């Protein structure tokens with residue numbers, strides 16, 4: 508079975524993990540209520556999508 512043939516040193520493992528940092532979340536402001544929201548998604552505060560009010564959803 509596929510197994511690593513040699514143990515990796517701490518240094519090798521850590522230098523590989525140096526590229527695994529999470530990137531910061533991108534936030535834009537809502538054009539309707541200027542709350543912070545994810546771009547291309549409906550506003551969690553007012554529900555507006557691209558300046559138009561979103562359709563009512565079942566709850």
Ligand SMILES: [Zn+2]
Nearest residue numbers: 537540550553
């Ligand atoms: Zn909004």
